[in-house]
């Protein structure tokens with residue numbers, strides 16, 4: 001394929017990404033993968049070039065672009081060589097018309113930029129939300145001794161115990177160390193969130209929104225496979241992914257519990273007032289993970305944000321009923337918006353005088369309200385809000 005044909009293919013994929021984002025359809029990476037499957041003539045170099053163009057164009061546009069072509073023209077404003085390829089030749093894009101519409105630049109749709117600015121995420125800090133994410137791994141201490149671990153690439157040590165940083169795209173999943181469960185792929189911010197739980201061997205710990213168990217596995221390692229670890233979630237498919245992962249990681253204490261949304265306590269009744277720690281890794285807008293899913297900012301609406309904030313508040317209330325006196329509740333979101341972080345926890349504390357915020361002092365990030373915040377720009381991790389609350 002020619003460079004111009006790459007651009008035209010990327011425009012077609014962007015049209016599908018834009019339609020999917022407005023209609024809650026497939027994520028961009030699935031659309032890119034589906035395109036590659038349906039267009040076998042594209043070799044691996046073509047696929048890589050097209051994928052890079054698609055993601056660069058997604059990052060270049062703040063609000064939802066009117067079309068894939070408008071998005072690509074926005075990207076081309078920064079690259080004169082790319083503009084020159086809009087000449088209508090071969091399989092390339094048609095020449096640029098005199099009044100052609102460009103998609104708007106920016107970090108996100110205007111309403112979302114305003115919410116971020118209200119949470120002191122503006123300028124460079126906001127632009128960094130769209131950087132390319134590195135690849136972080138966690139050494140699984142259930143199986144590996146960090147001092148003895150020999151990886152094909154050493155990785156840069158991070159100020160987070162057990163975390164190493166590799167370049168984006170490092171094929172770790174093909175490494176023997178990965179296949180044997182010696183390492184897990186996990187953002188350093190996510191690892192810090194797990195460390196904030198301070199889970200210890202012998203404790204009873206509930207991971208209330210365990211998903212596919214990324215954090216559950218880190219908790220099992222911190223507990224040295226001793227104690228009770230409940231991985232709960234309302235999504236059967238995600239929860240179903242935990243068993244094979246736990247087996248590979250040698251995490252033997254994780255028990256899954258499927259929750260009925262709205263009736264979560266029914267399945268968790270045996271642990272009411274019994275848990276030493278409850279982790280609420282709550283469903284959220286994901287504003288801190290746009291480095292990995294940049295088109296997610298086109299999917300979010302004020303209404304969806306409102307729904308998420310209400311769900312987070314409810315899950316906090318569920319968690320509060322599980323924590324034993326003297327136990328801890330750790331609330332985490334991968335969002336930088338205060339309504340999902342500092343504001344959410346401040347509201348909870350005001351309504352639940354039994355709980356008080358523990359001061360945190362993590363090796364990355366800084367305090368935000370009653371908790372702590374990590375940001376891609378200043379900390380190099382995904383964006384997170386983390387609060388640890390102690391129960392009287």
Ligand SMILES: C[S@@+](CC[C@H](N)C(=O)[O-])C[C@H]1O[C@@H](n2cnc3c(N)ncnc32)[C@H](O)[C@@H]1O
Pocket residue numbers: 208209210211212213214215216232233234235238259260261262264281282283284
């Ligand atoms: C941020 S994700 C969790 C990610 C996971 N902890 C990890 O580290 O990979 C939020 C999770 O909350 C779950 N969730 C949504 N509503 C829920 C509910 N009512 N009760 C429990 N979990 C819920 C979602 O299914 C999703 O897996």
